[in-house]
Amino acid sequence: MLTWLKSLEWRREFNGWARSDGVTWIYIFKVLIAAFLTYWVALRLELPQPRTAMITVFIVMQPQSGHVFAKSFYRFIGTLIGSAVMVLLMALFPQNSELFLASLSIWLGICAAGAARYRNFRAYGFVLAGYTAAMTGLPALAHPDSSFMAAVWRVMEISLGIVCSTLVSAVILPQTSSAAMRNALYQRFGVFARFVVDGLRGINEQATVESGNVRFIADAIGLEGLRAVTVFEDPHMRRRNGRLNRLNSEFMAITTRFNALHQLLERLRSREPQNLVTAIEPGLDTLAQLLEDFAGRALTNADAALLAERLAAYKADFPERVRSLRARLMETSPSDGDLLDFHTAYELLYRFVDDLHDYAQTHASLADHNHAREKWDEPFIPKTNWMAAAASGIRAAFIVALLGAYWIATAWPSGAIMTLVSAATVALSTTTPNPRRLSFQMACGTFLGAILGFIETFFVFPLIDGFPLLCLALTPVFILGAFQVSRPQWAGYGLGLLIFFGIGSVPDNLTVYNPYVFINEYIGMVIGMLICAAAGAIILPPNSRWMWRRLEDDLRRQIPFAISAPLRGLGSRFESSTRDLMHQAYGLSAGQTQVQRNLLRWMFVVLEIGHAIIELRREQSVLPVHPCYAESQPWRQAIRAMGRSLMRLFIQPDASNLERSLSAVDHAITCVQNTDEPFARHFDTSALRRVQSYLHFIRTSLLDPQSPLAAYAPQPQPQGLVHAS
Amino acid sequence: MPREIAFHGLYMPTVTVLFLIAAVLAWALDRVLSGLDLYRFFWHPALLRLSLFTCIFGALALTIYR
Numbered sequence: 001m002l003t004w005l006k007s008l009e010w011r012r013e014f015n016g017w018a019r020s021d022g023v024t025w026i027y028i029f030k031v032l033i034a035a036f037l038t039y040w041v042a043l044r045l046e047l048p049q050p051r052t053a054m055i056t057v058f059i060v061m062q063p064q065s066g067h068v069f070a071k072s073f074y075r076f077i078g079t080l081i082g083s084a085v086m087v088l089l090m091a092l093f094p095q096n097s098e099l100f101l102a103s104l105s106i107w108l109g110i111c112a113a114g115a116a117r118y119r120n121f122r123a124y125g126f127v128l129a130g131y132t133a134a135m136t137g138l139p140a141l142a143h144p145d146s147s148f149m150a151a152v153w154r155v156m157e158i159s160l161g162i163v164c165s166t167l168v169s170a171v172i173l174p175q176t177s178s179a180a181m182r183n184a185l186y187q188r189f190g191v192f193a194r195f196v197v198d199g200l201r202g203i204n205e206q207a208t209v210e211s212g213n214v215r216f217i218a219d220a221i222g223l224e225g226l227r228a229v230t231v232f233e234d235p236h237m238r239r240r241n242g243r244l245n246r247l248n249s250e251f252m253a254i255t256t257r258f259n260a261l262h263q264l265l266e267r268l269r270s271r272e273p274q275n276l277v278t279a280i281e282p283g284l285d286t287l288a289q290l291l292e293d294f295a296g297r298a299l300t301n302a303d304a305a306l307l308a309e310r311l312a313a314y315k316a317d318f319p320e321r322v323r324s325l326r327a328r329l330m331e332t333s334p335s336d337g338d339l340l341d342f343h344t345a346y347e348l349l350y351r352f353v354d355d356l357h358d359y360a361q362t363h364a365s366l367a368d369h370n371h372a373r374e375k376w377d378e379p380f381i382p383k384t385n386w387m388a389a390a391a392s393g394i395r396a397a398f399i400v401a402l403l404g405a406y407w408i409a410t411a412w413p414s415g416a417i418m419t420l421v422s423a424a425t426v427a428l429s430t431t432t433p434n435p436r437r438l439s440f441q442m443a444c445g446t447f448l449g450a451i452l453g454f455i456e457t458f459f460v461f462p463l464i465d466g467f468p469l470l471c472l473a474l475t476p477v478f479i480l481g482a483f484q485v486s487r488p489q490w491a492g493y494g495l496g497l498l499i500f501f502g503i504g505s506v507p508d509n510l511t512v513y514n515p516y517v518f519i520n521e522y523i524g525m526v527i528g529m530l531i532c533a534a535a536g537a538i539i540l541p542p543n544s545r546w547m548w549r550r551l552e553d554d555l556r557r558q559i560p561f562a563i564s565a566p567l568r569g570l571g572s573r574f575e576s577s578t579r580d581l582m583h584q585a586y587g588l589s590a591g592q593t594q595v596q597r598n599l600l601r602w603m604f605v606v607l608e609i610g611h612a613i614i615e616l617r618r619e620q621s622v623l624p625v626h627p628c629y630a631e632s633q634p635w636r637q638a639i640r641a642m643g644r645s646l647m648r649l650f651i652q653p654d655a656s657n658l659e660r661s662l663s664a665v666d667h668a669i670t671c672v673q674n675t676d677e678p679f680a681r682h683f684d685t686s687a688l689r690r691v692q693s694y695l696h697f698i699r700t701s702l703l704d705p706q707s708p709l710a711a712y713a714p715q716p717q718p719q720g721l722v723h724a725s
Numbered sequence: 726m727p728r729e730i731a732f733h734g735l736y737m738p739t740v741t742v743l744f745l746i747a748a749v750l751a752w753a754l755d756r757v758l759s760g761l762d763l764y765r766f767f768w769h770p771a772l773l774r775l776s777l778f779t780c781i782f783g784a785l786a787l788t789i790y791r
Binding site for chain 2: 065167170171174234235236238239369
């Protein structure tokens with residue numbers, strides 16, 4: 001018995017380790033296997049630069065196999081394009097290195113801008129297309145006749161590295177991205193359900209609401225990234241691609257819905273008297289009880305089916321429950337405004353439950369191999385500010401042009417490698433929110449690589465003989481580098497160490513011992529990177545005020561987009577691009593809590609109002625044919641006028657535009673109220689009552705004291721002195 | 726079959742071409758298997774895919790080096 005207990009404890013400890021640090025060690029182990037396999041094959045095939053193949057392994061290897069496939073795929077394409085461009089440039093300017101360097105820096109600028117524009121794995125293709133041209137072109141500048149063969153060899157070496165690393169990561173102890181994605185998907189709903197339950201009961205603090213929302217945004221974007229990657233990895237997930245897309249889109253919709261409902265409830269709760277809240281709360285409580293069973297734990301496909309069933313039952317009882325609650329409210333003879341608030345709250349609650357039901361159904365459908373829900377044509381649309389892309393393009397082109405000019409002017413023999421390394425560093429750092437930090441970390445990593453490389457090359461390699469001993473000598477450095485790469489906060493150090501130790505110190509078939517060139521090249525590399533770090537801090541740094549302003553502006557311009565864009569697929573487009581903008585802005589303003597809070601508040605307003613506008617547009621597009629719904633009716637004209645005033649308000653928020661919007665919304669509400677409808681004004685049958693609810697919701701959002709628009713709101717107490725004079 | 730193929734004056738081993746052909750065949754087979762949802766019967770789909778590719782490539786290469 002005792003031994004059994006002991007073994008149990010041991011086993012639990014081991015499992016805990018295997019799930020945390022174990023994953024890192026498996027990753028390091030796989031990196032080593034892939035690197036040495038590639039190195040051995042490259043030496044064996046007598047490729048001119050086995051180190052290029054090995055560096056490919058370091059760059060491509062990721063803990064999860066899906067990422068490796070995606071990165072490999074784009075690396076291969078990028079390398080092909082980059083090599084082709086280099087050969088073309090070489091053919092155009094074989095005798096003229098100034099023109100060659102100028103056009104190379106323009107090409108790098110274009111690629112860096114492209115990489116900043118497409119921020120996922122496609123960005124990596126751009127990065128590669130840029131720096132492959134520099135990597136193959138600059139060393140071949142002295143003898144242009146060899147450039148074509150250099151390009152061919154490089155493509156070969158990179159293909160070898162890609163083949164070996166995909167093979168190792170897929171076959172040996174695979175950590176699949178699809179498992180990670182499934183896990184993230186299951187966990188996310190548990191967290192969200194807890195958030196909803198607490199929100200409905202009114203016990204969420206403002207800070208919890210904010211951090212919860214930031215988390216859901218990051219989840220939505222992370223899941224989209226994983227989905228794009230698993231397509232490469234797993235046929236099982238590829239069959240579910242449409243549903244995963246849909247699930248993410250529906251999740252964004254329910255978070256927005258819930259935020260809207262939550263904001264409305266908060267406004268009502270903070271208001272005296274509380275009779276309205278007591279009238280609304282019984283309906284909320286039943287939903288909170290329903291979700292309580294699912295809160296805080298992973299939602300499997302079977303759980304999702306159960307949830308869908310319960311929500312369907314809840315929905316079926318909903319109209320009856322609302323009627324009885326409304327009857328009870330009517331006994332207290334509420335004002336018109338209170339009644340409107342009551343209707344709006346239940347409209348939002350009903351839509352929320354409806355969307356939640358859809359989400360649960362889609363989630364449950366993941367269990368089937370084929371499903372009708374697979375048909376979904378509203379993809380996740382990322383959105384990037386073109387200024388950010390242009391800034392990184394300009395930075396890259398400027399650095400390469402500057403260092404190239406320095407190289408030509410001084411004819412420093414190591415200038416080529418300095419230019420080349422700065423091109424690689426600036427390209428790699430465009431995809432991070434903080435290019436200065438990554439470049440600086442890489443410079444430190446390279447410096448460490450230089451020291452280790454010097455020791456290895458001049459004190460260890462002369463003593464050893466044969467491939468196994470060489471591997472043993474290289475292993476400690478690679479373990480250190482791979483360990484750093486696996487920790488996000490040190491990734492730059494690891495990357496610098498692995499790549500530039502590889503470039504400078506891994507021997508080819510014919511080893512050359514030349515300390516003078518060795519030291520000079522490493523000095524060139526470190527200087528190149530330090531200049532990249534300096535340029536990242538000086539030339540249009542993305543993590544500074546001008547960029548946040550731009551992104552805040554873009555965030556606001558989502559409202560004109562929601563008002564004027566074609567309606568088809570608009571919901572997902574609006575939700576995903578707003579979140580994507582927010583996510584970027586949040587990353588770029590890391591450490592600036594005031595800026596982040598401000599951005600978050602704008603996002604809430606934009607999402608709430610934008611969503612209500614889209615609902616209004618949808619509602620209007622499916623109206624039945626009847627004179628009271630005609631385009632020329634005053635209420636429809638009033639809504640159009642409101643749309644125009646909201647556009648003005650969000651393009652240029654100020655007091656007079658806010659006042660105009662508020663009066664336009666009020667006017668629209670009055671017009672809707674004065675329109676006669678042929679059907680009874682019941683909650684589930686009357687289109688106009690839904691329209692009125694959304695209009696009322698827009699009005700409360702505009703008046704919300706928490707929103708950033710409150711700064712432009714008319715002061716509650718008139719400033720008598722100013723008016724008197 | 727010839728052991729080398731001339732491609733615009735560039736000699737390359739026939740196995741290189743066969744490698745690409747085998748990759749295309751393996752990809753097609755993979756589509757069929759996943760379309761019929763047959764991968765759920767296997768323990769390690771990635772290993773299966775690699776093995777299938779090795780078999781296809783080996784069989785093709787045998788037609789040259791035998």
